[in-house]
Amino acid sequence: MSSEEKTLTARDLRVEFGLPGGRVARAVDGVDLDVAPGEIVALAGESGCGKTTLARTLLGLERATGGTVAFDGVPLRYSTRALKAYRRQVQLVLQDPTGALNPRHTVYDAVAEGLRIHKIHDDEPGRVAEALSRAGLRPPEQFFLAYPHELSGGQRQRVVIAGALVLQPSLLVADEPVASLDASVRGEILSLLLRLKEEQGLGALVITHDLGLAWSIADRIAIMYLGRIVEQGPVEQVLTAPRHPYTRALVSVLPAAPAVKAAVAEPIVLAGELPDASKIPGGCRFRPRCQEVASGNAAAVLHQCSGEDLHVLGPEAEPHLVACHLDRALHGDAKMAA
Amino acid sequence: MLLEFKDLRVTYRGSRGRLPAVRGVDLAVDAGETLGIAGESGCGKSTLAMAVLRLLPKSAEVSGEILLDGEDLLQMGWGRLRAVRWTGASIVFQGAMHSLNAVQRIGRQIAEPILVHEAKTTPAAAARRAEALLERVGLPASRARSYPHELSGGQRQRVMIAMALACDPDLVIADEATTALDVMVQAQVLQLIAELVTERGVGLMMISHDLSVLSAVCDRAAVMYAGRIVEQGPAGEVFANARHPYSAALSAAFPVIGDPAARMSPGGLAGDPPDPVRLPEGCSFRPRCAVAVERCGAESPELLAVPVRGSAGVADAARVSACFVAQEGMPVVL
């Protein structure tokens, strides 16, 4: 898997921040992840779980304090030149398109910026026009002179995507690409990502708190909790038959129409909120909020839950992997087999 | 009826001319009932909320009636209005951080409206009530001595709810009250809101862009587009079986996990909401509509009872839709 072409790989990735008072926040605490061209991977979790830090680290905007990020088999180096070359391949799409565009730059300049940075001077207008039309802004010439404030939210996000596409990257990292957009516009942007994947083999890592979004476009999903991936696998398996108690709770509280609700088990509303990344509990990090621990279902493995840290889940695409002592006791150890 | 809008119209005067935000809305909320209002930014749903508490800017021209317990809020004197603002109706805003005073302990902020509106209450009694309210919304009473920045987003939203309940209002308006929250925290807050509605018998008007949230909490839902209500009915029905193409698109934007139809096909609409200064002729949704017929370009549809799919053309008075296609009993999605 990791040797495959143009794949973005993270191995045992760790990012720590020093906090005042000598405490250390472990924002990303051991993550293995692969994103290959032609697949959309959703990284889901609550705010504060480290998903944005993970994305920034994958893009080289943040330095990893441990583990490696590699692209196409080559580990990421942080020299200016190496980063610049890397960024032609892996591009970022930010959450808020209004902030991501300089209000003083026209659409043309915003899209051409990447070309200018990488000193690609041949046929600049042609490349900009092509990127805009690939992002669904047609006819592109009509948008050249527009300023961001003259566009709607959906159009702005398309401009941001066009600005990433103009460098012909193999992968996009999109941090909540539709969270700030109106509901009816969301689908259009997601369809665009899906079309780019299907028609041009673009891969994407989509960071989101919205599991519905993963259901709409992702092939695989990784659920993150306090700096670790706690469950990952194909979207159908993870979302329709979740095995980690945290994923089960997340899926159960999704609002759904009553007709559907009847088929879904009672919502499991976890008490409390995500702990601070500087106070990660020992043992299983989810234990203090775990409904299985609270209900006594996990009594048989409780000593492990409170004393034994779980393995970092492997990046394999196929098997459905779960970091849970109880699940391991029930389903056998998939990790050991791999 | 606890709250009734009668042909409410709100127009903002701005540099680009007159901007109609609400264009003739009729709605009603009964005590103990929850009404959801769905729509996108700019559709007029927040203007509706602000109009109830007369919090609209000076540039707004308001016509029609807003009756709270039969009394027209738009005709009220300022003194009466001040009393109504906490005891009759209160509001929970989206940005709890901005709505709370950063340099005042939250206990005092909750007690403040009690002291202002109930002259007989002593500060000590108000403080005790504030603590009781905090416990009711699931926060320890000791939190009364905290400052807003010491709380998480979900806790602040709970404080906002406690504040809205401080003077035992008959009506609570929640304007995107859970939008900025995470899924799990949102579930906690929604559960709390549902409990409080049953327990206190207040009327709730809940405004959100997320039709799926409304369907989980509300009895009825109204969908707004370009300043008008385009569909109204039982919330779960509107979400699961929309009778207006716009509500159908809104529902599709929040797919039900496990629904094979939604897998790898994100729903959505082409185009953007119309510019309120230049609304299209006929039905204002027509430019984005996939099922529009000739008539839609000429006439603006009224909100009428529509037959529900599967009920053999029988119109259901509880379901109203402003769509000619739905009124004919035809499907509103391709």
Added chain:
Amino acid sequence: MTATNALSPRALRRARRRQSLSRSWAAYRSQKTGMWGLVLLGAIVVLAIATPVLIDASALSVTQATGGRMAPPSAEYPLGTDETGRSVLALTLWGSRLSLVIGLTATVVAIVIGTAVGVTSGHIGGWYGWIALRLSDWFMVLPSLVVAIALLAVLGRSMATTITVIALVSWPGTTRLVRAQTLTVQSRPYLERAKALGAGHWHQMTKHILPNVLPLVLASATLLVPSAILMESSLAWLGLGDPGVVSWGSILNRASENGAVSAHAWWYLLPPGLAILLVVLAFMLCGRALEAVFNPRLRGES
């Protein structure tokens, strides 16, 4: 938006610049006081440029002076004469040239230094940013007249020294302003996007930060010019200016040294004093209007 088929990027950029310039100009025009300031400033500048044509330089020569000693205004000398018999009108008009040149040059130098230090210290930060900030703090708290006197004593009295002294005490204010603005721009997501596109520091500073900082710098520059002119006048009045040239300050200096006050020679004191007042007022009016145009930075975006 019109269809702009087959336009080169340069033409596009020009068109865009024209658009934004005309928008800013329209916003400026709506500021009535700013327009008054602009008219006043234009008149002063035209007068200063035209002076050599109107009045021969020989009018400044002490040896060729024809008037009486501190003679009151007359038909020949509309604003009277100084202690050597030169026309005060001629002196004031010629003085305007020097006052404006010194004020503008000193401002440009201060702005360039201030902007460069401000942008780099805000953008790069780290120990460099810390040192730059402390340095500007240090210059800011130095009493400007004392520094000026000390520097003039070392470097000798000349126009270049005056400009250096004024620039040296004026740049920290600009640095502060620019640094603060840089830090705000720095936190905008579009800088993150530029970084992710592979942009280096130079690109980020020149393409994103500077364009967002410059309008404010321009506005503050117009407010810096009058203070530079005032400072030049103070220095010259204290006798620290270039002795070989005529500026408003030096006219006032000579007037007070030669007893114009006790002689009740108001025509000697008032013209240069009023000229300073008018120039300062004109720049102030323009500066305030520019600030109003540029400061609500998201003007028109709602």
